[in-house]
Amino acid sequence: MLNRFMQSRLRGLMVLALILIIIPAFLSNPFHYELATQIAIIGATVVGLNLLVGFAGQISLGHAGFFGLGAYFTGIATGTYGWPSVPALLVGAIVVGIIAWVVGRPILRLKGHYLSMATLAVGFIIAIILNNERAITGGPDGMPVPAFEVFGWELSSFGTYSLFGLEISGVQAWYMFASGVLLLAVWFALNLIESPIGRALRSVHGSEVAASVVGVDTAKYKSLVFVISAIYASLMGGLYAHFQGFITPAVASFEFSILFITMVVLGGMGSTFGVILGAVVLKLLPQVLADFQELETVMFGLILMLTMIFMPKGLLPTLTAAVSKRLRKKTGGKA
Amino acid sequence: MLAEFLQYLFTGITIGATYALIALGFTLIYNASHVINFAQGEFLMIGGMATVSLTAMGVPMAVAVVLAVILAGVLGIALQRLAIAPAKQADVVTLIIITIGASIFIRGIAQLVWGKQYHVMQNFSTSEPIQVFGAVLNSQSLWVLGVGAVMVVALVLFFTKTLIGKAILATSMNKDAARLVGIRTQMVLMLAFMVSALLGSVAGIVVAPITFTSYDIGIILGLKGFVAAAIGGLGSGVGAVVGGLALGIVEAMTAGYISSDYKDAVAFSMILLVLFFMPRGLFGAKIVERV
């Protein structure tokens, strides 16, 4: 029992790794790789957001603010000041973590819609600053970001690299890198959830009073998970900036925040693999709907609405529930 | 000095009155169903756009306004019936995403029908600006304030004098008890969405000559309304009006005296500040948690 309980997490991680390895077989051009890489980076972001929203039950409608801060910190540190990438990402994450802690303390006392309002406001304020401090950020026109580099070795979408004698393109190399990052992000998230800290986080969602009477300092844990999810967003924002090579304040926008939270809710709150599916669906849907041209927005809204009405628990939890129900019927007993 | 100040004040009160109407719409729906309707701004957009295009087709202004308001009302009912009611067991966040989906959908349709460009609406009456102590007052501002005041008074009367209004209030206080005394709560929810849509569309129509209108104005206006409602305290009608006016005035003063680039940042800082010190807004109800 105990072993099965502990191992189910690693099985999921292995399935994800397998999928990430198989995916290139279906990618036929650089644009596909670009999309896949973006999905991996954004997927890792929402895995972090899900810790806050899905597990600790705290709403954030401003998470793109932290993503954008991470992106701009990296862009400015590497571009304007010539820092190497890794220190830029790490220092950026620390700075964003501190900001999240400072604003998180008072904000997280709020509940429900007031919390969503406050997080929305934080996201907006960050986006407005990025838009208006033209001297530093380039304003609405955005700014270029140098390629990711470690000790002089550059990872650029336009480069070519060799891996075990095989020649691969820059976007392919980026895809592999981003896949590794996603796996790591998922592994950390799974480790966190299945731990005393993770239980404390989930208990804040399940019953805040119950948590407090067994000794959980709920305010501390809410701040902690807020900071962790902000650090996830900051790091991924930094990578996103490197990968894209150019960023605009759109990365910190309300629309982006909504996109993130929608990925979490659509994929399945509290399901680490579900939210990745959410990221996949919401990044691919516009590509598919692009064929419908001016109907794109209408269809997107409609699909979003219908999915949430008929699958309020999200895609993956609903699908797994349906599959296990079917299996139970087949075996004729309770599995 | 005075002229400048008055000028900003007029601008602030005008836009603030619009925010107040949107916030009242939020409040109404929040009270009846505890849903924050992110599609609230789309009612404004529909009101403004429908009026513009109807008058362009030669329909007299008054008729166009009535038709636009009816259209928004129908939309409000449809939103409740088709999107909110089927998802009654859903989480708070899930409901938020549903209303966001609805707003994207409505925006998409508006884009199909009216295109992406800005539309201009004529002032309701003479376009001659009015001079007050050196400040210039757009005649349309008077319309916004007048109509806003009429709407607020009408709402107060609706809730205190009519049976339907009282039923909505009762449902917002205790749904089960309301059902026990024979109030059809589903009907009440529908009405709340409809009235909220009416309010929104009226606000959208009166403000359209000042701000112009396009398929995507609903996003930011809706958000400002949400900010105003939260400042005032969700669920409080007085709070919505005070919050709306306060937000409008602060925005206009910031734009005038500090920087127009940062006027939205000030609005959002204001909401943070209010919530830091008053976690349920200025007029929000205190809730004692039962365990």
Next chain:
Amino acid sequence: MTALVEVKGLDKAFGGVHAVEGVSFAVEAGQVYSVIGPNGAGKTTLFNLITGLYIPTKGEILLNGESTAKLEPNQLAERGMCRTFQQMQICMNMTAIENVMLGRHLQLKSSLFTTLFRLPALRRGEEAAYKRAADLMEYVGCGEYVGAEASAMSYGALKRLEVARALAAEPKVILLDEPAAGLNATETAALEDLIRKIADQGITVMLVEHDMKLVMGISDRLLVLNYGRVLAEGTPAEIRQNPDVIAAYLGG
């Protein structure tokens, strides 16, 4: 010897209405101490005050001689106080055993680093916590649910699960708020055995309960509340003969 829990002149008003008024009493370590009284007498309010969920309007509560006025519920838990709820507070987003493991929170201190990399120390702690939680579920009598989701459990089993969670925290004093509510006769008898077992371990038990037979059978002392005030205090035998109690319960 100082009392484990001491309440002095406690007052709690909700907008002018006094739910608890001028209540004083002391609970010695090792006792089973029950609070009884009609509905609305202020019993749950009293428990909420003692466990730090409500802030008193007036008066003082001492835990082991220390004033609890500035302490949050989680800090009271650190000092050995734990409770269950009349309106059960179970985390339905977790499995049954995770709810009990949550009770081990204070015993399981692990750093973020250890957690993120799932180092062996964490795994050992988790395995021990799992075993302890499983034993406790067995102990309170819901052992068959070790592998179940909390949402799949029956009402009676959930009530026991709450007790197991509280015990997991290794409390000095445990407050049970109407543990027998909604239980049938057999379940109530089993609960009585359980409370005795807990008391025999040396854990002080405070109990809010309506079931007179249960309360009179297991309590060392009783506090009778009526309209927020103390009507009587004493041993079961004293309470049984107290004319005020008889009047309140029988005459009204």
